[in-house]
Amino acid sequence: MSNMYRGIKALGLVAMAGLLNAPAFAQDSQEISPEDAKKLFAASCSWCHGNFGMKAGKGGPKLAGTSKDEEGVYNTIVKGQGAMPSFKNTLTEVQARALAKYIKSLPNE
Numbered sequence: 001m002s003n004m005y006r007g008i009k010a011l012g013l014v015a016m017a018g019l020l021n022a023p024a025f026a027q028d029s030q031e032i033s034p035e036d037a038k039k040l041f042a043a044s045c046s047w048c049h050g051n052f053g054m055k056a057g058k059g060g061p062k063l064a065g066t067s068k069d070e071e072g073v074y075n076t077i078v079k080g081q082g083a084m085p086s087f088k089n090t091l092t093e094v095q096a097r098a099l100a101k102y103i104k105s106l107p108n109e
């Protein structure tokens with residue numbers, strides 16, 4: 001009986017260690033797929049920038065073809081610009097960089 005208890009306890013510890021490791025592991029991987037960047041854009045940016053950045057939206061300009069380079073776009077996301085709020089506290093650096101990359105990948109039409 002006590003052996004079984006010890007076994008269950010050990011299993012619990014392993015499971016907990018797994019849970020604790022999971023977020024750190026996700027942060028370590030510096031990769032956000034283009035599809036996830038697009039989803040993130042839809043969730044965080046689309047209400048001001050229309051059609052996934054391809055059109056001006058309610059209050060925000062079209063982002064495709066921006067004259068800013070990737071670093072400039074990243075800075076706008078982190079610092080905000082004019083009526084656009086800063087996303088410093090809502091997005092991680094990895095997310096902001098993925099969004100900058102996403103915006104620079106939009107076709108300039």
Ligand code: HEC
Pocket residue numbers: 041044045046047048049059060061063066067068073076077081082083084085087099100103
């Ligand atoms: C509350 C509305 C709003 C939200 C939400 C918003 N933006 Fe903006 N964004 C603006 C406005 C307004 C401007 C123009 C600011 C100015 O130049 O005066 C702008 C400008 C920009 C620019 C600069 C474009 C250029 O060429 O100068 C980028 C890049 C940008 N936004 C990206 C994003 C991203 C990425 C998100 C989501 C994380 C986002 N924005 C969310 C309103 C918003």
